[in-house]
Amino acid sequence: MDDRRQATSAAIALNRFGLGVRADETAPADPKGWLLSQIGGAAYQPMPPAWAGEPSSSTLAAEFADRQIAIRSASDDDKQAVRKSYNEKIRDTYRAAVNARFMSALQTPTPFVERLVHFWANHFAVSVEKPPVAMLAGSYEVEAIRPHVLGRFEDMLVAAERHPAMQIFLDQARSVGPDSPAAERAAMRHPDRKPGLNENLGREIMELHTLGVRSGYAQDDVTEFARALTGWSIGAMGGRGAGGQQRTDAAAPGQFVFRANLHEPGTRSIMGRQYDQPGEQQALAILHDLAASPATAHHIADKLARHFVADTPPPALVDRLARTFTETNGDLPSVYRVLIDSPESWSPVDAKFKTPWDWTVSSMRGLGRNDLGNVQVAPLLTQLGQPVWRPGSPAGYDDIAASWAAPDALVRRVELAQRFASRVGDTIDARTLGPQLLGGSLSESTATELSRAESAPTALALLLVSPDFQRR
Amino acid sequence: MVSRRDFLWCAGVGAGAMLVAPRIAFASVASERRFVFVIQRGAADGLNIVVPYADPAYASLRGPLAIDPASATKLDGTFALHPSLVETAKMYAAGQALFVQAVASPYRDRSHFDGQNVLETGGPAPYRTKDGWLNRLVTMLPAARANAIAFAPTVPLALRGPADVTSYAPSALPQAPDDLLLRVSQLYAGDPQLHALWTSAMQARGLASDAGARQDPASLGKLAAGFLSRDDGPRIAMIETGGWDTHSAQNQRLGAQLKALDTMMASMRDGLGEHWANTTVLVATEFGRTAAANGTGGTDHGTASAAMLLGGAVQGGRVLADWPGLSASALYQGRDLRPTLGLDSLIANVASEAFSLDPAQVGRQLFAETPTTRMSTRLLRT
Numbered sequence: 144m145d146d147r148r149q150a151t152s153a154a155i156a157l158n159r160f161g162l163g164v165r166a167d168e169t170a171p172a173d174p175k176g177w178l179l180s181q182i183g184g185a186a187y188q189p190m191p192p193a194w195a196g197e198p199s200s201s202t203l204a205a206e207f208a209d210r211q212i213a214i215r216s217a218s219d220d221d222k223q224a225v226r227k228s229y230n231e232k233i234r235d236t237y238r239a240a241v242n243a244r245f246m247s248a249l250q251t252p253t254p255f256v257e258r259l260v261h262f263w264a265n266h267f268a269v270s271v272e273k274p275p276v277a278m279l280a281g282s283y284e285v286e287a288i289r290p291h292v293l294g295r296f297e298d299m300l301v302a303a304e305r306h307p308a309m310q311i312f313l314d315q316a317r318s319v320g321p322d323s324p325a326a327e328r329a330a331m332r333h334p335d336r337k338p339g340l341n342e343n344l345g346r347e348i349m350e351l352h353t354l355g356v357r358s359g360y361a362q363d364d365v366t367e368f369a370r371a372l373t374g375w376s377i378g379a380m381g382g383r384g385a386g387g388q389q390r391t392d393a394a395a396p397g398q399f400v401f402r403a404n405l406h407e408p409g410t411r412s413i414m415g416r417q418y419d420q421p422g423e424q425q426a427l428a429i430l431h432d433l434a435a436s437p438a439t440a441h442h443i444a445d446k447l448a449r450h451f452v453a454d455t456p457p458p459a460l461v462d463r464l465a466r467t468f469t470e471t472n473g474d475l476p477s478v479y480r481v482l483i484d485s486p487e488s489w490s491p492v493d494a495k496f497k498t499p500w501d502w503t504v505s506s507m508r509g510l511g512r513n514d515l516g517n518v519q520v521a522p523l524l525t526q527l528g529q530p531v532w533r534p535g536s537p538a539g540y541d542d543i544a545a546s547w548a549a550p551d552a553l554v555r556r557v558e559l560a561q562r563f564a565s566r567v568g569d570t571i572d573a574r575t576l577g578p579q580l581l582g583g584s585l586s587e588s589t590a591t592e593l594s595r596a597e598s599a600p601t602a603l604a605l606l607l608v609s610p611d612f613q614r615r
Numbered sequence: 616m617v618s619r620r621d622f623l624w625c626a627g628v629g630a631g632a633m634l635v636a637p638r639i640a641f642a643s644v645a646s647e648r649r650f651v652f653v654i655q656r657g658a659a660d661g662l663n664i665v666v667p668y669a670d671p672a673y674a675s676l677r678g679p680l681a682i683d684p685a686s687a688t689k690l691d692g693t694f695a696l697h698p699s700l701v702e703t704a705k706m707y708a709a710g711q712a713l714f715v716q717a718v719a720s721p722y723r724d725r726s727h728f729d730g731q732n733v734l735e736t737g738g739p740a741p742y743r744t745k746d747g748w749l750n751r752l753v754t755m756l757p758a759a760r761a762n763a764i765a766f767a768p769t770v771p772l773a774l775r776g777p778a779d780v781t782s783y784a785p786s787a788l789p790q791a792p793d794d795l796l797l798r799v800s801q802l803y804a805g806d807p808q809l810h811a812l813w814t815s816a817m818q819a820r821g822l823a824s825d826a827g828a829r830q831d832p833a834s835l836g837k838l839a840a841g842f843l844s845r846d847d848g849p850r851i852a853m854i855e856t857g858g859w860d861t862h863s864a865q866n867q868r869l870g871a872q873l874k875a876l877d878t879m880m881a882s883m884r885d886g887l888g889e890h891w892a893n894t895t896v897l898v899a900t901e902f903g904r905t906a907a908a909n910g911t912g913g914t915d916h917g918t919a920s921a922a923m924l925l926g927g928a929v930q931g932g933r934v935l936a937d938w939p940g941l942s943a944s945a946l947y948q949g950r951d952l953r954p955t956l957g958l959d960s961l962i963a964n965v966a967s968e969a970f971s972l973d974p975a976q977v978g979r980q981l982f983a984e985t986p987t988t989r990m991s992t993r994l995l996r997t
Binding site (some may be wrong): 187220272293313317318319321326335336338339340341342343346350354357362365493522526535536538544545548549550551553554555557558560561562589592594597601605606608609610613 | 617656657678679725726727728729741770775786787788789790791792794795796798801802803805806808809812813815817819820833857858860863908909910911913916917948974982
């Protein structure tokens with residue numbers, strides 16, 4: 144049908160598995176070995192230099208708590224100004240974190256693992272519409288995702304669910320067992336106000352984080368899980384907390400805490416299994432079983448294969464990944480190894496259309512950028528239609544071409560490519576950069592158009608929006 | 616080469632995205648009907664939008680979340696409208712707003728993503744149908760509908776399908792020079808996927824009159840009205856709104872959501888001017904929320920919700936409901952408002968009336984696997 148290029152193994156390793164070729168990089172002689180060495184873990188940076196200056200969740204949560212108190216205690220005349228200045232602070236925190244994430248993607252020695260960080264952060268998605276989540280989203284990725292991408296799935300699962308960003312995003316922190324001591328006390332004080340369950344986190348853990356939708360659980364299982372999760376909470380961040388305990392809260396703002404007085408007493412029954420563990424252990428035991436479920440293995444395998452190989456992934460590949468996930472109790476490097484070893488992953492036709500994030504990262508890497516200059520990445524990604532950590536829903540961003548390859552989206556990329564290229568001027572020749580970025584497999588038609596361009600920046604812009612470069 | 620410019624259009628805004636799927640005839644189309652679908656992503660709480668204030672169980676189920684009927688607009692002896700919907704209430708008084716209560720798609724579980732998939736595809740179950748019902752509606756309209764426009768970063772599922780969809784959205788980025796655009800056309804000539812997308816993008820740009828448009832609700836309504844008002848502009852539109860998933864702080868959040876919706880609709884009405892008389896706007900969500908308040912000042916995922924028909928073409932001033940009641944035994948699975956009307960049927964009826972199509976044929980085309988029924992009353996003016 145078209146003269147779609149045949150990607151070389153080096154191009155596949157660098158672009159499909161990695162984040163795109165850097166202008167100053169030479170292609171690996173052993174593409175498979177290059178990927179395998181990255182998941183060996185020695186070079187991967189759980190806390191890369193780009194992130195080193197960013198505040199932790201405990202610092203950020205304390206700042207947020209200060210904000211709430213400052214707004215509350217401001218006089219009516221000042222309230223607006225105080226709120227505004229703190230809102231700017233939240234925006235700046237968010238933007239700094241997005242820049243750090245981007246810088247890390249530019250500089251990483253292990254681009255395949257860095258891509259996996261982006262994959263898992265989207266799998267366990269939070270969304271920054273809520274101000275405290277906007278404050279905490281960067282710390283969430285650093286603290287809950289980055290340390291576990293080369294570890295066990297269950298560890299990442301527990302870290303993600305306990306993190307204040309997730310606790311707040313999915314409304315867990317104030318969920319109260321209807322028969323818990325806190326509920327009974329509240330009922331005596333305010334019989335008209337009934338604190339109780341919030342099933343949001345429980346449902347999304349089952350539907351999105353582990354088993355996957357339509358995998359056999361029912362509404363009763365969701366409700367039972369929500370009961371088990373009661374008590375999982377965080378140190379108050381200055382807002383109104385459940386049961387009013389924030390006034391004497393021993394837990395630091397945002398810090399995970401198990402509140403026994405919110406926990407629903409009794410044994411829980413989920414998908415035919417009984418859970419009679421005490422307190423916090425009950426939800427941990429359920430998470431353990433969810434992580435080990437074959438449905439979870441299949442769900443994760445399917446998403447990984449879709450991310451790396453094709454919008455509709457080959458079933459044999461998915462089965463192979465799922466089997467390994469189950470056999471190794473969710474040892475993630477073992478699963479990645481199977482992905483790397485599978486022939487389906489090395490199809491010479493690029494089937495994946497880059498997301499706006501992927502495209503922007505690979506463009507800047509392709510231009511050899513090591514810093515951002517005065518570029519703010521967050522508003523740029525918003526213009527491209529994929530605001531960072533803001534998928535708008537707990538499902539995260541879609542991973543199929545139909546979600547990204549749209550007419551207006553293409554125009555935006557052209558506009559941005561033009562801007563990037565005009566800054567480079569004539570210091571880069573697209574005719575030599577093109578074959579390098581595409582691992583020696585630039586299509587003839589694109590090469591022809593590049594050679595016909597009227598200027599060096601135009602040729603560079605065309606390279607960045609070419610069919611060859613927009614797919615991986 | 617194409618003498619008639621037929622297209623769809625959609626637009627992206629803020630948290631959500633807006634889109635309009637227009638169809639066009641060549642000459643003056645002043646009398647043509649406009650149809651707009653506003654999707655409320657996240658399960659909008661129908662019970663606090665079209666409030667069943669006269670139901671004896673309502674106030675106790677909702678507790679502090681219950682809307683005080685004294686502050687709401689009474690619609691009839693049973694229902695009242697959320698106080699934030701000020702302009703919508705005026706439309707109701709003018710006979711331009713019709714509300715439908717206890718309505719649901721065929722989907723009966725409580726996943727947003729599956730629920731939205733069913734709502735947008737028109738399939739009987741999640742992921743059974745690949746394309747969207749609004750796209751299939753475009754294919755039913757007379758003459759060659761060569762293009763569709765998506766005014767957004769992405770094309771929502773309801774608009775994906777055989778009819779070409781392009782997109783347009785106001786951009787804050789500096790425009791690329793024409794020379795580069797031409798070269799990109801050349802670059803994509805051999806790539807079927809990108810060539811098709813690029814061609815429709817270039818057509819959409821030709822229609823955009825308001826390149827500096829902003830993305831707040833009022834600007835969005837105005838922008839949509841601008842496209843829909845043009846003789847050669849779109850006739851079908853879709854707008855995405857998000858933020859309806861009110862598990863906590865519901866009173867405040869729902870109030871703000873509804874105010875934004877109300878503002879956008881008023882702005883669209885005002886911008887459409889004389890064309891408002893030919894306009895129908897359907898507002899619908901994937902499912903409703905629990906009848907009772909949850910423990911955190913909000914509501915959890917439920918089943919039936921409310922839908923709205925707004926516009927000068929609507930035979931409004933009515934609430935359509937086969938009200939199931941909110942008593943414990945009446946609730947679906949003991950927790951949710953029970954659906955008594957099919958959203959599929961509502962859509963099939965309103966779409967066929969809007970474009971004078973055979974309702975049975977529209978039902979088969981849009982919802983092939985779920986039988987839709989003819990409603991007992993006309994929804995739109997003749």
